[in-house]
Amino acid sequence: MLSRPPTLPVRVNVVKRVLSMSRALVPRMPLSAWTDARGQIPCRPAVQRSSALQPAWPPTLLVMPPSLSTEIGRELWWQARQMRCSEQTRILVSKAAGVVVLLTGFMLAARLCFGVQADSPQSPNIFRPESTPADSIFHLALLVLTITGLIFLLVFSLIVYSIVKYRRREGGDHSEPPQVYGSNQVELAWTVIPVLIVLVLFLATARVIHSVQDAPEPPISMRVTAIGHQFWWEFRYPRLGIVTANELHVPVSDPSRPTPTFLTLLSADTDHSFWVPRLAGKTDLIPNRVNDTWIDPRQTGIYLGQCAQYCGVEHAKMLLRVYVDSREQFDQWVQHQEAAAASDSSVEEGRRIFESTGCINCHTIRGTVASGRFGPDLTHLMSRDTIASGIAPNTPANLREWIEDPDSMKEGSLMPAMKLNDGDLDALVAYLGTLR
Numbered sequence: 001m002l003s004r005p006p007t008l009p010v011r012v013n014v015v016k017r018v019l020s021m022s023r024a025l026v027p028r029m030p031l032s033a034w035t036d037a038r039g040q041i042p043c044r045p046a047v048q049r050s051s052a053l054q055p056a057w058p059p060t061l062l063v064m065p066p067s068l069s070t071e072i073g074r075e076l077w078w079q080a081r082q083m084r085c086s087e088q089t090r091i092l093v094s095k096a097a098g099v100v101v102l103l104t105g106f107m108l109a110a111r112l113c114f115g116v117q118a119d120s121p122q123s124p125n126i127f128r129p130e131s132t133p134a135d136s137i138f139h140l141a142l143l144v145l146t147i148t149g150l151i152f153l154l155v156f157s158l159i160v161y162s163i164v165k166y167r168r169r170e171g172g173d174h175s176e177p178p179q180v181y182g183s184n185q186v187e188l189a190w191t192v193i194p195v196l197i198v199l200v201l202f203l204a205t206a207r208v209i210h211s212v213q214d215a216p217e218p219p220i221s222m223r224v225t226a227i228g229h230q231f232w233w234e235f236r237y238p239r240l241g242i243v244t245a246n247e248l249h250v251p252v253s254d255p256s257r258p259t260p261t262f263l264t265l266l267s268a269d270t271d272h273s274f275w276v277p278r279l280a281g282k283t284d285l286i287p288n289r290v291n292d293t294w295i296d297p298r299q300t301g302i303y304l305g306q307c308a309q310y311c312g313v314e315h316a317k318m319l320l321r322v323y324v325d326s327r328e329q330f331d332q333w334v335q336h337q338e339a340a341a342a343s344d345s346s347v348e349e350g351r352r353i354f355e356s357t358g359c360i361n362c363h364t365i366r367g368t369v370a371s372g373r374f375g376p377d378l379t380h381l382m383s384r385d386t387i388a389s390g391i392a393p394n395t396p397a398n399l400r401e402w403i404e405d406p407d408s409m410k411e412g413s414l415m416p417a418m419k420l421n422d423g424d425l426d427a428l429v430a431y432l433g434t435l436r
Contacts, residue, residue, distance in 0.1 A: 124303070126277040128278055130279060131280060133212045133279070133281060133293070133294065134280055134281070136211055220259055221259060224261060224262070225237075225264045226274055227266045227267070228266070228272030230314070231412075232245055233246050233248075233318070235248050240337075242338065243377045247385065248321070248322045250330070252298065252326055253296035260294050262292065264291075265283055265284075267289075273307055275307070276322050277305070279305075299324065300329075306320070314410055317388070319389055319391060320389070342434050347434055349427045350429070353424050353427055354368075363376065366379045374414075378432065380435060381435040382433055399429055400426075400429045403420070403429065404418070
């Protein structure tokens with residue numbers, strides 16, 4: 001086969017850019033004079049072969065002047081350097097943007113954790129504990145965050161040091177550095193230190209779990225049974241004979257008179273999880289299993305909680321409230337809850353509608369024929385601040401909407417729409433409004 005002369009690997013567009021930028025170098029020579037039919041710039045072969053093997057080159061073949069070859073080389077080198085610099089700039093900008101996003105996330109998390117008022121019930125903040133179990137978990141979290149934060153700073157500092165010290169430099173030696181294999185000291189260090197860190201975290205966690213789960217119940221304490229339903233909470237006070245829903249009332253635990261509240265956790269259908277971040281950690285409610293937890297709130301107020309285990313389509317709207325009352329307020333609440341349902345002759349029509357429809361199959365009102373167990377106890381419905389497991393204020397308008405179409409407020413709720421006409425619905429809402 002006939003050998004072809006080597007060609008300069010420069011396409012016509014590159015030459016066009018060079019000539020357009022360097023018109024003073026070749027002012028009158030057209031581009032077609034430097035290219036062949038293939039759109040390349042040919043050069044003479046470096047080694048001349050015998051005439052029998054020589055290709056039939058056009059007699060008009062030109063040799064590229066050395067000056068133009070030098071200019072093209074410089075242009076290509078400059079473009080390659082610009083591309084390399086732009087790539088390095090892009091990488092640097094992307095890394096800087098990542099660091100900014102990371103720091104912004106940390107600042108936002110810190111703002112949400114530490115920037116909320118301590119008495120705000122709207123933010124269940126684990127970093128503001130008001131009970132012994134939550135306080136133990138808080139200190140354990142600080143220990144874990146401190147240790148892992150130090151590890152992060154150490155690793156991140158080493159990475160930054162390596163990037164800066166061993167970065168690629170212009171004109172430097174790009175050969176592979178000498179590889180060192182085997183170091184007893186290093187291998188011993190990165191084996192023993194992680195084992196010690198894991199051991200410390202394990203012992204600290206085990207101590208907190210033991211102190212919370214195995215705490216003895218003192219003689220003066222409150223016992224409550226919490227039952228998880230889809231998608232609401234039932235609270236029973238076995239020593240007091242009180243049943244309520246979604247709003248748990250407990251007495252404050254003064255240091256001079258500790259009164260912790262011990263909760264027995266049950267589930268009526270599927271897995272749930274009882275979690276009030278400022279009072280205690282998460283504890284699951286599992287069907288056919290009895291779990292326990294306890295709280296001893298040191299400050300009166302309202303503490304928000306949440307079902308922390310996915311239990312169905314309306315899991316996110318399975319809220320709960322813990323009302324920590326003073327001893328006098330709690331005694332008054334107990335006395336009010338022990339009373340029978342109010343009776344008002346002006347709402348007898350609404351009571352008749354309630355007792356003649358499907359309401360009595362699910363709800364209980366003490367003193368009436370209604371004794372259902374599938375839904376919340378309504379004996380003192382209007383003494384609660386919220387309805388539908390805490391998703392809406394307990395007002396007549398919201399109560400009417402809830403009865404008329406539960407899915408409009410809580411889609412997927414197991415409560416059926418009663419399909420009452422406007423007159424019956426108004427009468428029923430008026431009757432329920434007397435249950436204080």
